[in-house]
Amino acid sequence: MARTMGLLHLSLLLFSAFTIAVADNNDNTPAYLLPVSGLSHDYYKKSCPDMEAIIQRSVQKLLKEDYTCGASLLRLHFHDCAVRGCDASILLDNAQKNTEMYAEASKTLRCIEIIDEIKASLEEKCPKTVSCADILTTVARDASNMVGAPYWLLEYGRKDGTISILEEANAVPSGRESMTDLILFFQSMGLSPVDLVSLQGAHTIGRASCKSFGQRLCNYQGTKDADPTLNNQFLNYLKRICSKDTVYTDLDPTTPAVFDNTYYKNIQNNMGLLETDQKMWVDSRLGPIVKALANQQNLFYSQFGAAMVKVSRSNVLTGNDGEVRIKCSAIN
Numbered sequence: 578m579a580r581t582m583g584l585l586h587l588s589l590l591l592f593s594a595f596t597i598a599v600a601d602n603n604d605n606t607p608a609y610l611l612p613v614s615g616l617s618h619d620y621y622k623k624s625c626p627d628m629e630a631i632i633q634r635s636v637q638k639l640l641k642e643d644y645t646c647g648a649s650l651l652r653l654h655f656h657d658c659a660v661r662g663c664d665a666s667i668l669l670d671n672a673q674k675n676t677e678m679y680a681e682a683s684k685t686l687r688c689i690e691i692i693d694e695i696k697a698s699l700e701e702k703c704p705k706t707v708s709c710a711d712i713l714t715t716v717a718r719d720a721s722n723m724v725g726a727p728y729w730l731l732e733y734g735r736k737d738g739t740i741s742i743l744e745e746a747n748a749v750p751s752g753r754e755s756m757t758d759l760i761l762f763f764q765s766m767g768l769s770p771v772d773l774v775s776l777q778g779a780h781t782i783g784r785a786s787c788k789s790f791g792q793r794l795c796n797y798q799g800t801k802d803a804d805p806t807l808n809n810q811f812l813n814y815l816k817r818i819c820s821k822d823t824v825y826t827d828l829d830p831t832t833p834a835v836f837d838n839t840y841y842k843n844i845q846n847n848m849g850l851l852e853t854d855q856k857m858w859v860d861s862r863l864g865p866i867v868k869a870l871a872n873q874q875n876l877f878y879s880q881f882g883a884a885m886v887k888v889s890r891s892n893v894l895t896g897n898d899g900e901v902r903i904k905c906s907a908i909n
Contacts, residue, residue: 613732615895620711620733625703628733632712635695636719639688644834646688647724648783653686654717655776655888657710659749659766662892664738664899665709667746668692670906680746685786692716696905709905710735714889721885724782725836729882731889736899739908752789752851756860759853766891772884774857774866778877780828780850781840787815788822790851806855808847815850826850841871 621628639646657667660677667683669676677683692712699707711733722728750759763773793804794816803812811830818826827833828850829840840854844867849855857863870877900909 613890613893613895616732616734616890616893618730618732621703621707625699625706627702628699628707628711629715631698631702632695632715633719635691635698636716637723639691640720640723643688644724645784646691647720648779649687650691650720651717651726651779652783653689653692654713655779656683656686656746656749657713658888658891659762660745661738661740662894663710663714663735663889664892664894665713665902665905666738666741668709668713668905669738669741669908675743676741677743677746678741680743680749682747682749682751685789692905700903705901705903708735708737708899708901710737710893710899712905718885718889721779721836724834726779727878727882729886731886734895736894736896737902737905737908738894738899750853752785752853753792754853756853756856756863760862766888768884768887768891770862771866771880772887774863774870775877775880775884776888777854777857778838778840778870778881780854781836781838782833783828784825784833785828785850786822787819787824787826790815791819791822793852794819804852804855806847806859811848828854838870838874838877841867841877845871 636650653667654663656677657663657665660666667677667686668689670678678686678689692709695712695716696707696709699712714731714735715733718729718731748762750762754762760770760773763769763776768776792798793807794812795801795803797804807815814830815826818824829843830848830850831843832839843849844854844858847855849858858867870880903909
């Protein structure tokens with residue numbers, strides 16, 4: 578009983594200390610729940626009523642062929658929204674190869690082809706109606722839900738951007754940032770520390786290349802030694818498998834195919850794969866959130882869903898801003 582009361586108290590502290598900033602309005606509605614002009618749940622009710630069903634079937638088929646695309650599509654959505662907001666700018670291509678998709682941070686993005694396939698199906702069913710930005714957002718929700726994440730309701734009506742700049746995409750976190758820099762980056766997207774830690778929980782699925790964390794294994798911060806915060810058994814395992822930078826390993830070595838809160842328990846045991854994973858646990862601002870999510874899986878699920886809703890509303894284009902691209906890789 579004492580342990581249960583302790584966890585409850587910790588949860589209440591989290592929600593009082595880190596919850597989303599409250600808007601200045603009469604009913605004290607959280608800012609992220611306030612309406613965004615141009616977005617609505619029934620945006621395609623008349624113009625393309627089968628939109629969600631078409632996307633869901635396509636994602637389901639893809640994940641049956643390759644379940645690892647679940648994590649990849651979730652990551653693709655974040656990379657899009659982290660640069661200029663959720664406007665599908667990550668999908669733009671050109672002959673000069675100077676768009677976001679050619680950035681160093683984008684080189685490991687996968688399963689992008691499904692977006693073009695879905696767009697072609699929707700153009701056939703509802704021409705010039707469904708934006709690539711809305712497709713990306715829906716695909717991320719459905720893909721993560723199909724691998725065990727909670728389901729969240731989405732609003733639609735995003736328009737596609739017409740600008741995509743390679744250099745801007747390299748600002749997306751790589752897993753080596755300081756916690757202050759990471760907090761500030763998420764803050765620039767309108768996300769709180771609770772959102773940050775909750776979204777990092779997506780690392781409960783997916784993989785990372787040895788190149789992305791290799792410096793922790795043998796020359797951490799120029800010391801010619803391993804990161805002292807790494808669990809010794811985990812360190813030895815990583816040294817064995819990382820014969821090449823191109824080798825991939827699970828972000829969650831314990832339950833890699835299950836969307837659960839084991840990721841946070843791993844961090845508490847010094848088994849965070851990326852440097853930023855492990856640093857959260859020892860950071861006074863983020864450590865208590867890690868502890869709460871490690872102890873309460875349902876809390877993780879609810880906070881992850883709420884954070885994903887916030888991400889999907891980040892700096893969106895609506896109304897006369899942007900356009901509905903006919904092809905996701907090119908402006909009209």
